[in-house]
Amino acid sequence: MSKIASDFGIYDALKVLGIKEINEGSSTGTNNFSSGETIASFSPVDGSLIAKVKTTTKEDYEQVMGTATAAYKEWRTKPAPQRGEIVRQFGDKLRELKEPLGKLVSYEMGKSYQEGLGEVQEMIDICDFAVGLSRQLHGLTMHSERPGHRMYEQYHPLGVVGIISAFNFPVAVWAWNTALAWICGDVCIWKPSEKTPLCGIACQHIAATVFKENNLPEGISCLINGDYTVGELMTGDARIPLVSATGSIRMGKIVAQAVAARLGKSLLELGGNNAIIVTPDADIKMTVIGAVFGAVGTAGQRCTSTRRLIIHESMYDKVKNAIVAAYNQLRIGNPLDENNHVGPLIDTDAVLQYNKALQQVVNEGGNLIVEGGVLEEQGYESGCYVRPAIAEAENHFKIVQHETFAPVLYLIKYSGDVENAIAIQNGVLQGLSSAIMTNNLREAEQFLSAWGSDCGIANVNIGTSGAEIGGAFGGEKETGGGRESGSDAWKVYMRRQTNTINYTTELPLAQGIKFDL
Numbered sequence: 050m051s052k053i054a055s056d057f058g059i060y061d062a063l064k065v066l067g068i069k070e071i072n073e074g075s076s077t078g079t080n081n082f083s084s085g086e087t088i089a090s091f092s093p094v095d096g097s098l099i100a101k102v103k104t105t106t107k108e109d110y111e112q113v114m115g116t117a118t119a120a121y122k123e124w125r126t127k128p129a130p131q132r133g134e135i136v137r138q139f140g141d142k143l144r145e146l147k148e149p150l151g152k153l154v155s156y157e158m159g160k161s162y163q164e165g166l167g168e169v170q171e172m173i174d175i176c177d178f179a180v181g182l183s184r185q186l187h188g189l190t191m192h193s194e195r196p197g198h199r200m201y202e203q204y205h206p207l208g209v210v211g212i213i214s215a216f217n218f219p220v221a222v223w224a225w226n227t228a229l230a231w232i233c234g235d236v237c238i239w240k241p242s243e244k245t246p247l248c249g250i251a252c253q254h255i256a257a258t259v260f261k262e263n264n265l266p267e268g269i270s271c272l273i274n275g276d277y278t279v280g281e282l283m284t285g286d287a288r289i290p291l292v293s294a295t296g297s298i299r300m301g302k303i304v305a306q307a308v309a310a311r312l313g314k315s316l317l318e319l320g321g322n323n324a325i326i327v328t329p330d331a332d333i334k335m336t337v338i339g340a341v342f343g344a345v346g347t348a349g350q351r352c353t354s355t356r357r358l359i360i361h362e363s364m365y366d367k368v369k370n371a372i373v374a375a376y377n378q379l380r381i382g383n384p385l386d387e388n389n390h391v392g393p394l395i396d397t398d399a400v401l402q403y404n405k406a407l408q409q410v411v412n413e414g415g416n417l418i419v420e421g422g423v424l425e426e427q428g429y430e431s432g433c434y435v436r437p438a439i440a441e442a443e444n445h446f447k448i449v450q451h452e453t454f455a456p457v458l459y460l461i462k463y464s465g466d467v468e469n470a471i472a473i474q475n476g477v478l479q480g481l482s483s484a485i486m487t488n489n490l491r492e493a494e495q496f497l498s499a500w501g502s503d504c505g506i507a508n509v510n511i512g513t514s515g516a517e518i519g520g521a522f523g524g525e526k527e528t529g530g531g532r533e534s535g536s537d538a539w540k541v542y543m544r545r546q547t548n549t550i551n552y553t554t555e556l557p558l559a560q561g562i563k564f565d566l
């Protein structure tokens with residue numbers, strides 16, 4: 050029994066969320082197909098075993114696909130606003146369970162409890178958004194070139210949507226996908242990260258309860274568990290028209306190729322290498338808050354985490370000193386304890402990558418100004434706690450070009466105009482999030498222009514992380530080009546059909562072609 054888990058109410062949370070010692074797919078018994086070997090979920094907070102989960106075999110997967118397909122046939126016949134009503138109820142359940150679910154996210158993944166709650170809030174928000182959307186799945190109408198004809202387009206569901214999600218947002222990213230897919234009339238099969246399988250089980254239970262209360266099949270939401278080999282069952286499966294995958298660029302390239310080989314659609318949200326440009330007109334106080342939260346929030350394990358600060362030479366020392374001073378105030382430790390700012394990394398492999406990055410930046414000629422290091426004292430027994438580090442570096446360094454999923458921030462100096470900073474900001478392979486700190490309208494607008502930031506997200510006087518669900522979320526270049534969550538991201542979960550109706554007694558052909566019999 051873990052002392053932290055009992056002191057912070059984790060065992061009560063697990064009970065409320067229906068997590069057992071060994072978990073299968075679902076609580077309701079209608080979707081219990083996982084019969085493979087068990088994987089264990091250890092908390093990075095204190096290294097304790099939380100519970101085990103059975104993985105999905107190929108045979109199990111076939112059964113899951115069978116229930117999903119059967120559920121789809123029923124679900125797609127429901128009017129979209131009625132599907133929205135189910136999503137509304139799901140959002141209400143999340144409101145009730147926000148605290149236990151937020152705690153599980155914090156304990157299983159290692160992010161602060163505040164951020165765990167924030168993640169559940171993102172789920173609630175996307176449900177609200179999806180409910181409204183369920184009455185707005187609009188297509189256009191067009192004027193036909195032929196008399197007595199009507200032309201319009203409508204959106205139909207795709208079918209079974211596959212979702213592969215990462216450990217760092219173990220519940221929210223699934224919800225962004227699933228809430229939209231559900232109102233669109235799709236059913237989902239979800240493979241959560243094998244590093245956070247209990248978050249997946251908890252969400253499945255919550256969804257299953259709602260479906261059961263409404264006499265709907267649980268197959269509307271399906272869960273499969275295991276490593277990438279389980280994900281491959283979906284990427285190679287032509288019965289899955291869309292695979293939405295969040296994770297590393299390496300993983301995304303494999304998924305994209307497998308899905309493209311069968312001409313399926315993929316929605317990719319992959320790595321970022323996000324920068325904040327700090328111009329001579331930046332507000333230093335805002336810059337420090339944005340940069341520090343961006344770099345150390347979630348221990349630097351967001352795809353939107355701030356990795357690079359591109360600072361004008363006239364501001365460089367001022368900004369550097371203010372940031373270093375802020376880093377000295379950071380409290381690292383148990384993320385369930387709200388006095389701490391930074392929790393652990395996900396596992397010791399992530400710690401290895403962190404150490405490698407620090408070593409490499411020095412080897413390439415960088416200068417560590419906040420040294421970082423692994424914490425080994427009492428209270429850090431899991432071996433996953435590291436100190437956030439800062440290095441002065443250059444953009445062309447290999448390590449700076451690479452996304453290290455850890456709290457390592459690179460400071461890069463620029464001189465001259467904002468164009469130079471934008472060129473540095475764009476000078477990486479990834480294109481997720483970007484920001485500029487400035488009170489100068491010209492600089493801000495240049496940054497936002499077509500020749501400005503090349504990222505999917507470009508912010509002014511806000512950091513790179515913490516996007517709201519109402520906007521389309523995702524990025525360009527090696528980030529994969531997908532858009533999830535708000536705006537019109539719903540369209541990717543549907544197929545568009547163009548309909549032309551002739552209400553005359555003639556059959557004129559388009560383009561004026563004559564074909565008389």
Ligand code: UN1
Binds near residue numbers: 295350352
């Ligand atoms: C991610 O890290 O995969 O913008 C998602 C943010 C969060 C989502 C991050 N709303 O930081």
